[in-house]
């Protein structure tokens with residue numbers, strides 16, 4: 388009998404749910420642990436998110452990553468339809484304007500809006516249907532790599548305070564900012580950016596025909612609600628993401644740039660605001676791959692990414708920033724391919740751009756020069 392490799396996944400947001408699905412499909416036996424009582428409790432819980440390209444004049448690596456990511460996410464949306472009770476997304480097109488909304492940057496007929504919590508739920512439902520174990524109300528307290536046993540131990544705490552330990556062949560950390568606490572020596576360089584989206588009740592006859600992006604974005608009316616976003620406030624270490632009254636006002640300012648008439652209409656309404664934290668890296672690219680091996684010494688001969696020492700069993704998919712919808716499925720497919728020993732679904736350059744050891748390598752190179 389062939390035993391399926393066991394993989395522990397930490398977090399049930401877009402990243403964790405995508406990994407649970409990709410790994411189940413690839414034939415692994417994943418067990419996911421989420422500290423909250425339900426899925427999409429963090430940044431992935433916004434009612435509506437936008438799936439849109441990232442334009443750059445030279446079509447740089449960040450734009451290429453988002454492009455490949457959107458292709459993957461759109462494929463997943465069509466595959467996951469059968470696991471959802473209502474449409475996961477609306478392909479209404481995205482009108483990308485400059486920050487002042489005075490110039491057209493691009494019209495993307497294939498872009499649109501997505502319901503992130505439903506997308507997460509559909510990934511988990513599919514994963515569970517093919518054998519994944521999903522646990523809510525279980526916080527991962529610590530990760531211990533045990534090379535002697537070729538296993539990783541997770542220390543888990545449930546909501547009654549009960550502690551347990553589980554062992555896995557590999558672990559994927561999809562815990563957004565908590566990755567820095569769980570992997571203190573991995574040099575992931577994560578920071579927290581508070582964001583608020585504002586939802587306004589809007590009749591269909593007032594709805595925008597497509598998503599419009601300028602300094603912010605506004606969605607068409609979905610289920611009678613238009614979503615406007617998103618405030619962007621970098622937090623100091625340890626600061627907590629409370630909603631500020633200013634967030635709603637800055638969202639209204641973003642809407643005013645897109646449509647003064649709609650903003651005047653919405654000014655009289657009381658929107659529903661949702662505040663959460665984006666987890667971003669210093670270079671705004673996500674982490675998708677094996678993390679640095681904290682035990683290994685970085686010798687003077689190391690100068691390239693492939694020479695960096697990596698943990699053989701601990702992976703991360705985090706730092707998705709403002710583009711979780713396009714990064715999560717692609718990141719999950721990269722990790723699934725890596726765990727299978729197969730070919731990555733992106734070019735070597737893109738793989739290196741999201742490699743979790745890149746900041747450690749840059750620091751090592753700076754130290755060698757100084």
Ligand SMILES: Cc1cc2nc3c(=O)[nH]c(=O)nc-3n(C[C@H](O)[C@H](O)[C@H](O)COP(=O)(O)OP(=O)(O)OC[C@H]3O[C@@H](n4cnc5c(N)ncnc54)[C@H](O)[C@@H]3O)c2cc1C
Nearest residue numbers: 398400401402422429430431437527562565582710711712
């Ligand atoms: C205001 C705002 C607007 C946005 N708009 C868009 C948009 O339009 N388009 C787009 O693509 N993206 C958007 N994003 C970004 C997107 O929401 C994020 O990139 C994405 O949700 C991140 O997913 P994640 O799974 O990495 O993190 P999260 O969704 O935060 O999930 C992490 C999960 O891990 C759990 N966890 C943490 N620590 C532990 C632990 N120790 N044990 C167990 N569980 C743990 C948490 O409870 C949480 O559920 C927006 C973000 C914000 C804040």
